[in-house]
Amino acid sequence: DPAQHPGAVTSPMVGTAYLSPEPGADPFVTVGAQVSEGQTVLIIEAMKTMNHIPAPRAGTVKRILVSDASAVEYGAPLMIIE
Numbered sequence: 001d002p003a004q005h006p007g008a009v010t011s012p013m014v015g016t017a018y019l020s021p022e023p024g025a026d027p028f029v030t031v032g033a034q035v036s037e038g039q040t041v042l043i044i045e046a047m048k049t050m051n052h053i054p055a056p057r058a059g060t061v062k063r064i065l066v067s068d069a070s071a072v073e074y075g076a077p078l079m080i081i082e
Contacts, residue, residue, distance in 0.1 A: 002077040015046035
């Protein structure tokens with residue numbers, strides 16, 4: 001279960017996940033990318049507000065578990081950072 005993985009980044013809210021800042025733009029991160037703590041890894045739109053989701057720790061993005069413009073629930077695993 002990816003949600004139980006110690007490197008899981010979970011959704012803090014219900015909304016729509018976006019992997020890039022705007023349509024057609026490069027994604028915030030890709031698998032294999034190095035991220036620093038606090039770096040934006042994706043956006044969740046909730047009630048017409050774009051919420052930047054920061055990396056909780058520095059590391060390497062091992063898996064991205066959501067697709068662009070997909071609905072996410074509170075607590076759903078979004079990606080794995082190790």
